Amino acid sequence: METGYVLNGRYKIVNVLGEGGMANVYVAYDLILKRSVAVKLLRLDMRDDPTAVRRFQGEAMSLTELTDPHIVMIYDIGEEDGNQYLVMEYVKGMDLKQYIKQEYPFSLTRVLEIMQQILQAVGDAHQHGIIHRDLKPQNILIDQEGNVKITDFGIALAVSSSTLTKTNTVMGSVHYISPEQARGSIVTKQADIYSLGIILFEMLTGHVPYRGENAVSIIMKHYKEAMSSVRQEEPNVPQALENVVFHATAKDLRDRYTTVEQMAGDLRTCLSPGRANESKWLPSFENDDETKVLLPPSDSELSDKDQSLADEGFDQDQISKKTKKKWSKKKRWLFVLSFLLVLLVGTGLSYAMIPKDTSVPQLKGMTTSEATESLKDANLKLGKVTKKYNNTYYFGQVIRTRPKAKTEIKEGTLVDVEISKGPKKEKFGDYTGQKYSQVKKELKKRGVTVQSEKVFSQKIPKGEIKSQSISAKKKVVMGETAVTFQVSQGAKSFELRDLLNYTLKSAQDYADEKGLTLNVTRENSDKYDEGIVMQQEPAAGTVLNQGDTISVTISDGAKEESSAESSSSSSSSSSLADSTSKFAVSVKLPFEETNQGKSNKVQIYISDKSHQIKNIYQTLDITGDREVQIPFELEDGKKGAYKIVRDGQVIEEKDDVTQE
Template identity: 45%
Template sequence: MRTGYTLNGRYRIIRSLGEGGMANVYLAHDLILDRDVSVKLLRLDLRDDPGTVRRFQREALAATELVNDNIVQVYDVGEENGMQYLVMEYVEGTDLKAYIKKHFPIAYQEVIQIMEQILNAVKTAHEHNIIHRDLKPQNILIDENRVAKITDFGIAVALSEHSLTQTNTVLGSVHYLSPEQARGGMATKQSDIYSLGIILYELLTGTVPFEGETAVSIALKHFQSEIPSVRDIDPRIPQALENVVLKATSKRPADRYTDVASMADDLATSLSPKRAGELRFRPAENDDGETKVLPASALSAAAVPHAIAKPTGEETAEAATKDATAANDQSTGKKKRKKYRHPRRRKFLIAGGIIFLIILGIFIGMALFRPQMTNVPNVVGDKETAARSALVSAKLKVGTVHKTSSATVKIHRVARTEPRSGTQLKQNTVVDLWISTGPKRYKVDDYQGDSYASTAAKLEALGFAVHRESVHSTSVPAGKIMQQSVLAGKSVVPSKTDITFTVSTGSETVTLADLTNKTKRQAQSYATNHNLNLAFQYAYSSDVDKGCIIRQSPGEGAVVQEGDEITLAVSRGSQSESSSSVDEFSVNVKIPFDSGSTDDESEGDDESSSSASSSSSDSNLVQIYLKDQDHSLSSIYKQMTITADTTVTLPFAVASGKSGAYKVVRDGHVVASDNHVSKN
């Protein structure tokens, strides 16, 4: 489909979004409703295949029945020039597979939030008796607000449509395939639950449980091999959370959750402290009727009665021959029997003795040359010297000594051995030691300016106790971190560290009072109390006394933010009171910002660094004084806060031939002044 083509006179193709085995997906614009949509178009090489067309139409039917915030909505279904197409909601974001790759490791709470959305969508599908059959991260979209949406019901099937099930045909992606589907059986709701368990496994570990060179080898692992433990990959994962994975991915559908709602309820409480001591989930033992391999002894025992019951023709003939020989021997005399049977018996005895001696020699040789075995002693928790002595006493050699962090084993003590304790080894085998360096330490970053929500979630997942203090700020956006209690660059043990963030709530709002007829000093006092900046203009007025406010902008009752500027017009009195001509002009003055940085100071200990950090400022208080016909240097003309270098325009009104003056004070220090300001 080329860019710019308008499908059905309504959907203009913008660009390709991706290609699949059954259809291609394009970004398009709905010219009628003026919105972006996704258009799924059946591939040209498949449009004459009745099975593919039926699957495509089934997706349309399945998706239009489902209305859920976590399912991609289908807007329109149609056909043009023999091309089947679906028009769906456009989700701006990425699929869950790419999201895991980009954001792993993902905080456990976020994993649960994503899974709860997916479970909510699958629950809606199951309530409509629709099984997805191809649940995988590639079919789950994550938008910019981290909302998960399931798409691609291309192989979904209603439970009543048994005729659509293909015998000996496996549909779906093999990495997320349930054991019953891998065997070619019919998919059920428990098959979707198995796929959901694999998705949860991937969210927690960043990888799928089974890999292989071919799809067949992966499918075999799904119904032959146990799911690897997620706690072996990440020991911090609570047992209750791993149990959700284990129960959802049980080999027998009967051992899985009865429905998606049960899985969602179990997942919601998996991080609860009440489930901290939960035991590992183990499915009930049950003979499922599969083919078993019998031992050779059983086969032999079964074969004997069969041979007795039905002798072959050869065996019958042999028996008859033996009977005839026996009759002949009896008719010959006793001497003849003694003459010919005695040597045979002696040969048998000699042969038996030789065989006995050979077997006896073999046993003696095995006893003499069999390697001496020993068990690896349990030295976990012992000091290195004690562990070495224990290994030597067990007739083992000490191999490489490694260092590893451990939250449970004290520093300088053995955290583990390889091979593990209790393993039976040949004597003089090498055993490696891992010595604890104590709990794993984490280097704290500088989080100032970062979002509190994402930062807190990340640190809590690492084990930090995170606290929040909220303050108003005119210079820092709401939700951003202004200060942190633990200095950046410091290495700490997360489980033993509390960190407090000072977080901006943004500027506080102010409802303006009526300042008209107030004196300039009263207006300045009001502005100081409410953290507002004032700008003055001057005009002649016969109705308002000189030095009082004529009007204000914004007006009374307006809602403004702290730090906003309010413009006040001040009366000069009636024009007749001015006996001489007045020169009016403006002067631009640049006010430098002082960040209070201490980079040039020598390094000190943590305490001195903390005090230096607290002295830095993110804003300056500036007071401007003017001297002209309307102002005196003894009173403030304008007060403001700045967060960067700022240029202000100062208006002057002086009698002809006279000069004015100004003075700029920043945080109590004069930073600019001029006592001879004139028009020329």
């Protein structure tokens, strides 16, 4: 199944986790619940095999009954276009085989912690009448918090079902298989307990107890050989803990633990001081299938014919001569028979020395050590190992073999393997200022999950990327990356409110809220009270964008007229006009750059005949140094004042303005 395919309209395939004999496992993303999951898909060449389908569905039914936190949860079961699939909890971490290889040796406390979690999970399965039958470190996952998750109930059996293995078929992995499974006998819960004992041995020593050239030799060792001593390799292991291994791996079922609860209880106390001087555990029952050794007859024993000759009165020399005479006739026949036997044995040995044909096993997804073991089982050898970046297989997994899997070759042949260095990482790149639609199309082709967030901007054109959630210099695996871009929608549009009868402060607050620049002028008015907006430009209802400028005229109230004495009204009026002067002062407004490079907001306050210093005279939005003319109207002998505020800070202030 290709990366990017959406299974059942919900599960987007992200990557391959592994390929097995019956099913392939993928990492997928649940588009509805927004989480990573593991999808197990029955192989295409198996979907028409009723036995494989039944076993696959059996795993699904087994898992749905189990609720222990140390068993991988199943979320969904389905079928699409004839393809059977399971959706399961995705456990990010490694399997116990990798964990042992990476962490060994680890503390006895950690060994017991892992085993207790495994026993708890297997106990839950047994309580539901389910025997796993394939317990091995590869089926025990360790998540990133160090917790156990058991998976792969693909060959599990319900106790109510037939528990007899198929004739000539050995289910489970040979390194962990119980003797009764090897014989094809009835499989009980004690078969799982035997496998758990082997797993405990491996955690304590770093290797399995029985190793051989092929699967048959390993199975025979499970059946015949006594369990190796843990303490001979690791003297720091207490006898009580080694006894748990012996007890769990007893050949005779009568000696073995009958339940995982018994084994768990024994493990809980194996490090306690009270068991420090415990003696070595020994089985109570002999193995009925033990190999018998026949002793040769004693030299003093005579044949029946020799005894009869002695009874007839012949002495020992006569008996020897008669026996010698009889054997001399037989020697020629014995020589011929011996020659023929040697000839046959020699021919057989010569034939045995001719390399037999075997096939290259499927190694994809295995680690180098696992591949080496599989090749040994097929009487093949590991050849040249090359490494290559690969987006499908994780670091250390086999990508391909040369020759290919299932190729018929001679035993002892070297098989080259190509190992994954993992996906190649590259700098993500800077996409700000580019068209979102084009960037999205480009990145999706490279496997990136792209999402967008709409934002308004008065400076960035609509459709362009304002920012990105991943640093441009960060190295990532494109196919495993999700990014969120802030995409500009342009300046935000809205209808201008009617500001008439607003106070200057209310008008300024509205402008700030909408991102507008407010220009203020003042005039006398008999209609509007002082400090009230009497005019606005543009008119109410005009569609504006953030960053636009509006102008308002603030009322200074009714114009005051000076009273003149009745005897000299015309003279006084002329004198009053001469006592008032109008002029303008040039003021430079300096621009200050900010981190974002935005404009400066400048407010001008003035005090003269018509204005008070407490009120804003004018608001400007500047993007560079600017010079403005401030008008004043002063009576003779009076002084004006002004104050310049930039972005909330007073930058210039003068209180003795006069006409020069």
